[in-house]
Amino acid sequence: MARMLKNTTQIKELGTKIQQDxxxxxxxxxxxxxxxxxxxxxGESDEDTIRNLAEGIKKxxxxxxxxxxxxxxxxxxxxxxxxxxxxxxxxxxxAISCFVYKYPESETERRRLLLGANIYTxxxxxxxxxxxxxxxxxxYLRETLKMEGFSGNFKKRLAEEFGTSESKIQxxxxxxxxxxxxxxxxxxxxxxxxxxxSMSVLSLSDQDRILDAVIKLNSSGxxxxxxxxxxxNMVKLDHISPEDTEIFIEEYRKQVKSTKAADLVxxxxxxxxxxxxxxxxxxxxxKKEKKGKKTIYEGMIADxxxxxxxxxxxPLRDRTQKDExxxxxxxxxxxxxxxx
Numbered sequence: 001m002a003r004m005l006k007n008t009t010q011i012k013e014l015g016t017k018i019q020q021d022x023x024x025x026x027x028x029x030x031x032x033x034x035x036x037x038x039x040x041x042x043g044e045s046d047e048d049t050i051r052n053l054a055e056g057i058k059k060x061x062x063x064x065x066x067x068x069x070x071x072x073x074x075x076x077x078x079x080x081x082x083x084x085x086x087x088x089x090x091x092x093x094x095a096i097s098c099f100v101y102k103y104p105e106s107e108t109e110r111r112r113l114l115l116g117a118n119i120y121t122x123x124x125x126x127x128x129x130x131x132x133x134x135x136x137x138x139x140y141l142r143e144t145l146k147m148e149g150f151s152g153n154f155k156k157r158l159a160e161e162f163g164t165s166e167s168k169i170q171x172x173x174x175x176x177x178x179x180x181x182x183x184x185x186x187x188x189x190x191x192x193x194x195x196x197x198s199m200s201v202l203s204l205s206d207q208d209r210i211l212d213a214v215i216k217l218n219s220s221g222x223x224x225x226x227x228x229x230x231x232x233n234m235v236k237l238d239h240i241s242p243e244d245t246e247i248f249i250e251e252y253r254k255q256v257k258s259t260k261a262a263d264l265v266x267x268x269x270x271x272x273x274x275x276x277x278x279x280x281x282x283x284x285x286x287k288k289e290k291k292g293k294k295t296i297y298e299g300m301i302a303d304x305x306x307x308x309x310x311x312x313x314x315p316l317r318d319r320t321q322k323d324e325x326x327x328x329x330x331x332x333x334x335x336x337x338x339x340x
Contacts, residue, residue, distance in 0.1 A: 024065035024097045032068065032085055032096070033077045035114060041140060042118055043133050045083045054087040062088065065097040067117050069104070076100065079110070080117035111144045119162075130187050135175040138162065142173075174200040179207045190214065195228045198236075206235055209242035213249050230255070264328050265303045304329070 039045075066081020076098065078085060088096045104110045115137060138158055145157060159166045171193065175183065177200040186196040191214065199207050210231055217223055223231075231252055234240045242248035307329070 022099045022101075024099050026095045027068065027076055027098045027100070028095050029085065029089055029093065031075050032098075033071070033075050034082050034085070035077060035079055037114060037140070038078075038082050038118075041114070041133060041136050042082075043130060045086060050083065050086045050090055053083055054090040057084075057087055058091060062097065065099045068098045068100055069102070069110075070100050071103055077103070079114045108144050108147050111140065111147075115141060130183075131172060131193055132175055132183050132187070135172045138169055138172050139176060171197045177201070179204045182207045182211055185211055185214075190218070191228065192225050195225060195232060198229065198232050202232075202235060206242060209245060209248060210235060212245045213242065213252065216245060216249060217252075264331055265307075268307055268325060268328055 062084070066078060066084055068076035068078050068081075071077055081096075081098075085096055104113065119137065141158060141161060142154060145154065150157065155166045155169050158169045162169070174197040175186070175193075178186070178196055182191065182196055182199060185191045186193055191199075191211065199210060202210070213231055214223060214228055217227075234248075234252060234255065235242060240248070240251060
C-alpha cells in the first residue's frame, strides 16, 4: 500500500504528486465504493460519456490506474476514477487497476485529496464540464479551510490553491446564488457567465423574469452581452420590478429608444461644438443640477432647444453636413414622440 504525501497541504501539490512511489494492483469492481461527493463536485456521467470512454478503452486498452482508499473492511473507496470504473463495468470487466492508499484519518485531508486528485489530473479547474461545478469545488475548499481554522483572506487563499485570480474566484462563487434555470441558461450559452454573475445578487424570481425577457427578445435576434446587461441594470439600478415579462420588455424597448435618441443628440452636439458653437457654461449646468435631475426625455428636449438656438446663431455652411444634421434631428424627434 502506498503512503500518502506528508507535509503537503495545497490541492495542486496533492494532485500532481499523489501517484509517486506507488505500484497499482487489481481490485474487484464489486469491492469499489464511489465517493459520495463526486457527482456534486465534478458532475454526473451520462450514458453517452461512459459508452464513449468504454469504446476508447476497448480500442486502446486501459492505461494507468484509478485512486482508492483501503477502508479495511474488504471495500475500497474511489477518490479519483469514477468514470473509468463505470466504463470498465460497461465493458463487463470484473477488476480494475488501482493505486491503493491508506484511508486518511483527517476529514480535511480527504476533502483536499478528492479535489486535488480530480482537478489536477484533468489540468485545472477550468477543465470542469460546467461552471457550476467549479463554483462548488471552490466552495468545498472554502468549507475545508474553515474546518482547518483558517482565518485569513479566503479569496486570496482560494486563488492561490486553485492557481487562478481572485476575481475569477469571486465570479465563480457568485454562481452558487443563481437559480437552476439561470445556471442551465449559462451552461447553454444563453446568458454569458459575467451576466449570470451580475444577476446572482437578485432574487430568484427576478433572475427568472430577466431570463424570460432574454429568451423572448432573442427570438427576434440574439442579444449582445451589453444588451443583456442593460436588462439586468434596469432591475438593479433603476429598481424596475419585472413581474410581468411583456411589460418589462416594453420598458426595455422604451429605454433602448431613449438611449438611441440620446446618442444621436450627443453626436449632433459634438458636431456643433466642432463647428465653433459655444458649449453651455459650467454655471448653467450647476443651476440645472440644483433644480433636480431631468428624465432622459426632458434632458433630450432641453438639448434640442439648445441645438436650435445654436443653429440660429451660427448656421452650418456645409450643405451635406446640414442635411445629415436635419435627418438626425428628425430621427431624434420621432423617437422622443414615441417615448413621450
